[in-house]
Amino acid sequence: MLVQNIKTFIIKRLKIVFVVIIALVVAIIIIVNRINSVIHYNDSYVNGNTAGNLYNGGYFCEKDGIIYFANPDDDMSLYSITRAGTDLKKITSDYVTYINVDDNYIYYARNNKLNGSSFSFLVVDRCALCRVKKNGQQKTTLVHDPSMQVALIGNYLYYIKYTDKYASTFSRIKIDGSEDSMIMREPVTALVTDERYLYYVGYERDHALYRIDTSDNSVIQVSSENFYNPIIDGKCVYYLDPDNDFHVTCYNLNSGEKFDISQERVDCFNMYGNFIFYQRSSAESPALLRIRLDGSELTKISDGVFCNINVTSQYVYFASYENPETFFMTPTTGKVYVQLFNPGKAK
Secondary structure (H helix, E strand, O other): OHHHHHHHHHHHHHHHHHHHHHHHHHHHHHHHHHHHHOOOOOOOOOEOOOHHHHHOOOOEEEEOOEEEEEEHHHOOEEEEEEOOOOOOEEEEEEEEEEEEEOOOEEEEEEEOOOOOOOOHHHOOOOEEEEEEEOOOOOOEEEEOOOEEEEEEEOOEEEEEEEEOOOEEEEEEEEOOOOOOEEEEOOOOOOOEEEOOEEEEEOOOOOOOEEEEEOOOOEEEEEEOOOOEEEEEEOOEEEEEEHHHOOEEEEEEOOOOOEEEEEEEEEEEEEEEOOEEEEEEOOOOOOEEEEEEOOOOOOEEEEEOOEEEEEEOOOEEEEEEOOOOOOEEEEEOOOOOOOEEOOOOOOO
C-alpha cells in the first residue's frame, strides 16, 4: 500500500512538473513573439539611400560600412557584404529594387519574376513594398500593390503606387504598415531626401523644383527652372537640364547661376563626393565617364552603353544596358579599374 501511494505521489508530481514546463514554454514563446513583433522606430529624420542611387534603381545602399545590394549572381536577391568585400550574406530571395536602410530594417520594392511554371500566375504579391530585418527575419509586406521609387525619411516611406483605380500615384506609408495614404494623384519622382525635406519635380503643369516639409507635409516651390533627376548638395542642384539637351548642370539656388558640367548630352548620372559619373548619350561614341564637379578631369571609365549607376564609398557599380542584370564595378576614386561584379552566392 505504501509503495502504491509513493507511485501515485510521484505521478502527480510529474504531471504538475510537466504542466509547469508546458506553461513556461508557452509563456516564453508569447514573450519572444511579442518582442519580435515590436517595431523599432527611428528617432530622427534618417534618409534611407542617396537620390543618385535611387534614380538608378536603388540596387545598392551603404549603411555603417555594410553594402546591401541586389545580387546579380542570385537572381537579384537581397544580400549584404562588408565594405571590404567579406562576410557575404543572403537576406531574402526577393528580386529587390529601391533599397532603403535604417538602423533596424531594410525596405525595398519587390519585383519578383514569373517563374514560367503553369501555376506562376497564382503567385501573390509578386510586386510589392516590403520590410525585413537585417538578419532576414520578419519579412513583412507593407503594400500589396506594385510599388516603385521608394524613399525613406524618418518613419515614413514615400513611393509610387500602382492601383487599377488610380493608376500611378505618389503615396506615403508608415514603416509599421499603417497610415498608407495618397499624397498626390500625379506620380511625381520624389527621391531627393535631405533630413526632413523631400524634393520632387513637377509632373504635369511644369518641371519646377518643389520641396515637401515632411513634418507637416507643406509644399513650397524652390525654383521655377526646368529640372530632370535633381540631386541637392548644399545650395547647388545637380541635374539633367531639359533646356540644354540634358547636359549635367549645376544650378546655384542662391544666385540662380547655371554651370554646364558635362557639355554633352547625358542619359543618366550619379555623384559621390567631388565626382559625377555619367553615361554619354551618343550613337557614335557612347561611354561611361567620370568628371569633377567643376568640369575638370574628365576620365573615361568604359566604352559602351550602361545604366543603373550606383555608388558607394569604395566602388561605382553599373549595369550593361543590353543586360541590366550584368553589373561591373570600378573604384569610386583613384585609378579606373573595371571588372565584372560577381560576388557569388552565399553558402
